[in-house]
Amino acid sequence: MAAPDGRVVSRPQRLGQGSGQGPKGSGACLHPLDSLEQKETQEQTSGQLVMLRKAQEFFQTCDAEGKGFIARKDMQRLHKELPLSLEELEDVFDALDADGNGYLTPQEFTTGFSHFFFSQNNPSQEDAGEQVAQRHEEKVYLSRGDEDLGDMGEDEEAQFRMLMDRLGAQKVLEEKIAAYDEEIQHLYEEMEQQIKSEKEQFLLKDTERFQARSQELEQKLLCKEQELEQLTQKQKRLEGQCTALHHDKHETKAENTKLKLTNQELARELERTSWELQDAQQQLESLQQEACKLHQEKEMEVYRVTESLQREKAGLLKQLDFLRERNKHLRDERDICFQKNKAAKANTAASRASWKKRSGSVIGKYVDSRGILRSSQSEEEEEVFGIPRRSSLGLSGYPLTEEEPGTGEPGPGGPYPRPLRRIISVEEDPLPQLLDGGFEQPLSKCSEEEEVSDQGVQGQIPEAPPLKLTPTSPRGQPVGKEALCKEESSPSAPDRLFKIVFVGNSAVGKTSFLRRFCEDRFSPGMAATVGIDYRVKTLNVDNSQVALQLWDTAGQERYRCITQQFFRKADGVIVMYDLTDKQSFLSVRRWLSSVEEAVGDRVPVLLLGNKLDNEKEREVPRGLGEQLATENNLIFYECSAYSGHNTKESLLHLARFLKEQEDTVREDTIQVGHPAKKKSCCG
Numbered sequence: 013m014a015a016p017d018g019r020v021v022s023r024p025q026r027l028g029q030g031s032g033q034g035p036k037g038s039g040a041c042l043h044p045l046d047s048l049e050q051k052e053t054q055e056q057t058s059g060q061l062v063m064l065r066k067a068q069e070f071f072q073t074c075d076a077e078g079k080g081f082i083a084r085k086d087m088q089r090l091h092k093e094l095p096l097s098l099e100e101l102e103d104v105f106d107a108l109d110a111d112g113n114g115y116l117t118p119q120e121f122t123t124g125f126s127h128f129f130f131s132q133n134n135p136s137q138e139d140a141g142e143q144v145a146q147r148h149e150e151k152v153y154l155s156r157g158d159e160d161l162g163d164m165g166e167d168e169e170a171q172f173r174m175l176m177d178r179l180g181a182q183k184v185l186e187e188k189i190a191a192y193d194e195e196i197q198h199l200y201e202e203m204e205q206q207i208k209s210e211k212e213q214f215l216l217k218d219t220e221r222f223q224a225r226s227q228e229l230e231q232k233l234l235c236k237e238q239e240l241e242q243l244t245q246k247q248k249r250l251e252g253q254c255t256a257l258h259h260d261k262h263e264t265k266a267e268n269t270k271l272k273l274t275n276q277e278l279a280r281e282l283e284r285t286s287w288e289l290q291d292a293q294q295q296l297e298s299l300q301q302e303a304c305k306l307h308q309e310k311e312m313e314v315y316r317v318t319e320s321l322q323r324e325k326a327g328l329l330k331q332l333d334f335l336r337e338r339n340k341h342l343r344d345e346r347d348i349c350f351q352k353n354k355a356a357k358a359n360t361a362a363s364r365a366s367w368k369k370r371s372g373s374v375i376g377k378y379v380d381s382r383g384i385l386r387s388s389q390s391e392e393e394e395e396v397f398g399i400p401r402r403s404s405l406g407l408s409g410y411p412l413t414e415e416e417p418g419t420g421e422p423g424p425g426g427p428y429p430r431p432l433r434r435i436i437s438v439e440e441d442p443l444p445q446l447l448d449g450g451f452e453q454p455l456s457k458c459s460e461e462e463e464v465s466d467q468g469v470q471g472q473i474p475e476a477p478p479l480k481l482t483p484t485s486p487r488g489q490p491v492g493k494e495a496l497c498k499e500e501s502s503p504s505a506p507d508r509l510f511k512i513v514f515v516g517n518s519a520v521g522k523t524s525f526l527r528r529f530c531e532d533r534f535s536p537g538m539a540a541t542v543g544i545d546y547r548v549k550t551l552n553v554d555n556s557q558v559a560l561q562l563w564d565t566a567g568q569e570r571y572r573c574i575t576q577q578f579f580r581k582a583d584g585v586i587v588m589y590d591l592t593d594k595q596s597f598l599s600v601r602r603w604l605s606s607v608e609e610a611v612g613d614r615v616p617v618l619l620l621g622n623k624l625d626n627e628k629e630r631e632v633p634r635g636l637g638e639q640l641a642t643e644n645n646l647i648f649y650e651c652s653a654y655s656g657h658n659t660k661e662s663l664l665h666l667a668r669f670l671k672e673q674e675d676t677v678r679e680d681t682i683q684v685g686h687p688a689k690k691k692s693c694c695g
């Protein structure tokens with residue numbers, strides 16, 4: 013058991029309890045030495061036993077609660093029973109408290125007593141006695157058990173008192189010890205105080221720490237709760253998202269299925285469309301071939317019609333010649349009967365009629381002033397036989413009937429030849445003079461001024477010179493007649509047929525060039541072309557017959573709108589300039605752009621620099637022509653209608669190019685859907 017100051021104090025043992033020794037009579041074996049000692053001490057024990065017993069009685073008196081030890085306050089209790097002061101009791105206590113721990117164990121109590129007695133009786137044996145007493149004490153402690161100690165008698169009291177006195181006598185000795193003890197006690201109390209305060213502080217700190225700890229824990233708890241709260245919310249959110257995702261997943265799945273179905277449908281649709289496309293392509297291909305055939309047939313048809321018209325025309329003209337011969341004879345006879353005055357009258361009428369009867373170009377009979385194809389052939393008869401008919405402008409540019417243009421009524425004072433533009437160029441046809449005996453200046457010589465002068469003189473017809481029997485100009489075919497070269501008179505249909513439009517400023521030599529090309533002759537002083545003229549020439553290109561429909565246009569500005577219309581139908585275009593006239597070269601670009609505007613760049617163009625024979629008057633160097641041709645991807649030649657230089661070569665080059673281009677297109681058409689590659693013209 014730990015005493016208050018921490019020292020270990022063995023618990024005083026009650027009588028009968030011992031260090032493992034049992035109560036009296038337990039017969040526990042004793043040490044051999046012990047027997048010896050017993051003999052020695054037996055004589056002395058009787059008196060002392062009593063004393064010890066008394067001591068025990070005292071002990072128990074003091075240790076009323078039976079704690080097993082005596083504290084100071086127990087000793088104080090004796091103050092009432094004994095005539096001792098508190099100080100004396102304190103001194104006695106201190107004397108007895110051998111180990112100074114503030115408690116008296118039974119050993120210390122009885123030892124004190126026995127010591128006292130021993131010291132009283134035989135001081136010499138004190139030491140031995142002490143040991144023996146100690147040992148004995150232990151035995152006595154052990155051996156006495158439950159022996160009741162009786163009350164203390166007088167003599168005992170006297171002895172006790174004596175003891176106390178002795179003890180008291182040692183007071184002086186003991187005072188010092190007491191003071192010392194007091195000091196120790198005091199220190200002890202201080203220490204206790206300190207311990208107490210330490211304890212309190214400790215407790216305080218402990219409490220503070222505890223409080224802090226508990227606050228901290230509370231804080232932590234709060235944090236944890238918040239975290240828990242957050243986690244719960246997060247979990248809720250995640251659950252929400254999870255549900256949403258799950259829901260979306262279902263929707264996506266559904267959408268997916270729909271998309272798959274749509275996909276399948278689209279695939280089927282696509283397959284069906286591709287089949288339809290293939291069918292359409294095949295149909296397109298066959299339609300293209302049909303169109304191609306139709307186009308060729310149409311061309312052939314046109315050509316045949318033209319041919320037959322030409323033949324008919326020739327036949328009619330022969331008839332006309334015959335009739336004229338007849339007429340002439342008849343006239344001769346009649347003339348003999350009638351006199352000149354009639355002739356003069358007839359002359360007047362004839363001069364008028366002769367204007368109407370001027371033959372025009374072939375195409376003019378079928379194309380009216382606006383360049384639109386006319387309807388019936390009756391015009392031909394009327395024209396040839398001068399039968400007046402109701403129509404607008406005549407071929408020669410005069411109205412065929414006496415109607416006022418635009419009103420439909422004959423004008424006052426009879427019909428006058430109105431100053432209208434000649435629509436179709438005509439070549440002077442000597443026959444009309446023969447017909448009505450009237451004389452006319454050949455058209456090619458008459459200029460617009462002369463026409464005006466004609467209009468100016470109302471009714472006065474200039475004296476016609478005596479009728480010549482030979483025509484004034486060589487009787488060539490009227491312009492527009494088909495000029496079949498001798499060697500190609502075979503009427504077999506050509507393999508190819510190309511339409512070529514011939515443009516260029518006025519007087520550059522287009523008509524002269526075509527005359528050279530078709531009739532291989534040059535006639536100076538050509539009349540300016542009016543509107544548009546037309547020739548056909550068949551060439552032999554690489555052993556195939558290529559027919560060229562040559563449209564000779566009027567270079568004058570005022571016919572520009574008519575010529576424009578013909579560009580669209582063209583397979584090829586020839587642009588001519590006069591190398592002795594710079595202005596005509598400068599206008600080439602404008603011609604090129606109006607061709608480009610009408611047909612784009614799909615049509616090959618031949619550029620011709622004419623009048624090469626007039627080298628001394630050259631104004632346009634060859635290089636300029638070549639440069640322009642290269643820049644615009646044109647075929648280029650310098651030529652002369654006068655000498656015939658390069659007239660055939662240039663058109664042969666163009667015809668060959670057209671033929672090759674058509675072959676390419678045909679090949680491409682056979683391979684469906686491949687567009688024709690445009691070759692460069694100048695090869």
Ligand SMILES: Nc1nc2c(ncn2[C@@H]2O[C@H](COP(=O)(O)OP(=O)(O)OP(=O)(O)O)[C@@H](O)[C@H]2O)c(=O)[nH]1
Nearest residue numbers: 518519520521522523524538540541567623653654
């Ligand atoms: N020296 C020479 N003169 C030519 C040549 N070609 C044409 N001429 C003359 O130039 C003039 C005009 O000739 P045309 O053939 O009528 O000219 P054009 O281009 O038809 O004129 P428009 O019909 O008004 O467009 C005529 O007097 C011809 O004789 C040529 O190669 N050399």
Ligand SMILES: [Ca+2]
Nearest residue numbers: 109115116117
């Ligand atoms: Ca003690």
Ligand SMILES: [Mg+2]
Nearest residue numbers: 522523540541
């Ligand atoms: Mg001309």
